[in-house]
Amino acid sequence: MTRGDAKSVRKDYGLPDHGCASVTFEDNMPNDITLDAAVRSAVEEFLAVGIPSPQVDALLLAAHVLGIGRGELAARLVSGDTLTREQLDRLAGYVARRVAREPLQHITGESGFRQLVLDIGPGAFVPRPETELLVQMVVDAVLASGQASPRVIDLGTGSGAIALAVASEVPHANVWAVEKSPEARAWAAHNNEKYGGIVTLLAGDLATTELLLGDEVGTMDVVVSNPPYIPDDAQPRDPEVRLYDPAVALFGGADGLDVIRQVASVAARIIAPGGLVAIEHGELQGPAVRKILADAGWRNAATHPDLTTRDRYTTAVWSA
Numbered sequence: 001m002t003r004g005d006a007k008s009v010r011k012d013y014g015l016p017d018h019g020c021a022s023v024t025f026e027d028n029m030p031n032d033i034t035l036d037a038a039v040r041s042a043v044e045e046f047l048a049v050g051i052p053s054p055q056v057d058a059l060l061l062a063a064h065v066l067g068i069g070r071g072e073l074a075a076r077l078v079s080g081d082t083l084t085r086e087q088l089d090r091l092a093g094y095v096a097r098r099v100a101r102e103p104l105q106h107i108t109g110e111s112g113f114r115q116l117v118l119d120i121g122p123g124a125f126v127p128r129p130e131t132e133l134l135v136q137m138v139v140d141a142v143l144a145s146g147q148a149s150p151r152v153i154d155l156g157t158g159s160g161a162i163a164l165a166v167a168s169e170v171p172h173a174n175v176w177a178v179e180k181s182p183e184a185r186a187w188a189a190h191n192n193e194k195y196g197g198i199v200t201l202l203a204g205d206l207a208t209t210e211l212l213l214g215d216e217v218g219t220m221d222v223v224v225s226n227p228p229y230i231p232d233d234a235q236p237r238d239p240e241v242r243l244y245d246p247a248v249a250l251f252g253g254a255d256g257l258d259v260i261r262q263v264a265s266v267a268a269r270i271i272a273p274g275g276l277v278a279i280e281h282g283e284l285q286g287p288a289v290r291k292i293l294a295d296a297g298w299r300n301a302a303t304h305p306d307l308t309t310r311d312r313y314t315t316a317v318w319s320a
């Protein structure tokens with residue numbers, strides 16, 4: 001959404017088109033501000049600086065302050081609940097951080113991903129909704145294989161999102177995850193512990209995965225990766241990405257494809273016959289990724305769209 005969408009958001013949320021019928025977060029605010037007015041004020045502040053999802057962010061921050069879910073928040077909004085001074089102050093602090101474009105997930109400390117709630121903070125890439133579709137492809141492939149103990153590895157796991165989602169949705173799978181950044185790995189280890197240690201976390205560069213895997217080399221049924229794929233000289237448009245996602249999670253060399261080349265070749269060395277590789281990439285990179293995979297010996301490379309019809313994932317099979 002762009003600033004030009006502000007009017008439709010006002011309409012969706014029942015806000016006036018001109019001016020602000022709510023409150024601003026100032027020191028002299030009265031103590032009996034309603035939750036509804038505080039949320040409206042946050043929406044106005046977010047609209048003013050072009051936050052892409054002002055309404056959702058305002059609601060999630062209010063729910064976070066109150067320690068409740070979206071359903072209960074909706075009930076409290078219509079029943080005219082008020083906020084205490086302390087709650088208002090905390091909400092004002094969160095709103096100011098979001099206005100400065102700190103990611104919502106860093107402020108709340110968590111990120112919903114498939115059926116998981118991952119703990120997230122500085123040093124880890126914030127999982128994206130489009131990656132949930134990559135997980136769906138992996139889950140579908142693993143279930144369709146009918147194997148008793150399918151083996152899946154996630155290269156560049158970040159917070160552990162893909163690996164943990166697959167391991168929790170396919171409990172009979174064995175899942176490994178590789179990550180080279182110690183900061184990201186700490187979040188992955190924390191999230192893995194939170195969900196019962198269902199993933200084997202390997203520390204190191206994904207280009208050396210066969211050394212990390214030892215005896216498991218050549219046995220992987222699925223290799224999945226959402227690697228860094230932005231060209232080094234490109235500037236991410238969103239400040240949340242530019243300022244808060246780690247560079248190692250974003251940039252993939254001069255053409256953005258260096259890590260994808262490493263994934264294609266290391267995956268070919270660790271995959272089992274008939275296994276699948278599934279890679280997320282930029283919307284214009286499909287043809288290049290298919291060529292990289294074909295050059296590395298993969299067959300039937302195919303690119304798949306996300307929910308907005310942009311080409312974002314390429315899969316291929318190993319039939320050597």
Ligand SMILES: C[S@@+](CC[C@H](N)C(=O)[O-])C[C@H]1O[C@@H](n2cnc3c(N)ncnc32)[C@H](O)[C@@H]1O
Pocket residue numbers: 125126127128131155156157158159160161162178179180181184204205206207225226227228248249250259
């Ligand atoms: C785009 S992020 C994706 C994180 C996570 N898979 C997700 O989808 O939310 C890419 C991840 O790959 C890691 N990474 C980048 N290059 C790597 C390499 N050569 N070896 C291992 N991990 C790498 C980064 O640290 C980062 O955590």
